[in-house]
Amino acid sequence: MSKNYRGKALWKLPSRSRGTCPVCKATRIKLLYTLLTENGTKLTVCKRCQQKKVSI
Numbered sequence: 001m002s003k004n005y006r007g008k009a010l011w012k013l014p015s016r017s018r019g020t021c022p023v024c025k026a027t028r029i030k031l032l033y034t035l036l037t038e039n040g041t042k043l044t045v046c047k048r049c050q051q052k053k054v055s056i
């Protein structure tokens with residue numbers, strides 16, 4: 001279970017874990033982090049956004 005976010009483990013994920021970050025709108029970025037928004041919704045975001053506080 002180590003290195004879940006690196007290497008070939010990514011390729012098992014839907015769209016190989018790449019997509020558009022819902023927070024910063026960066027395209028084709030790796031979305032690997034779950035962010036809990038202020039109203040309880042979980043978003044999958046890129047690493048730049050994992051610390052952000054979002055209310056969507």
Ligand SMILES: [Zn+2]
Pocket residue numbers: 021022023024025026045046047048049
């Ligand atoms: Zn982002």
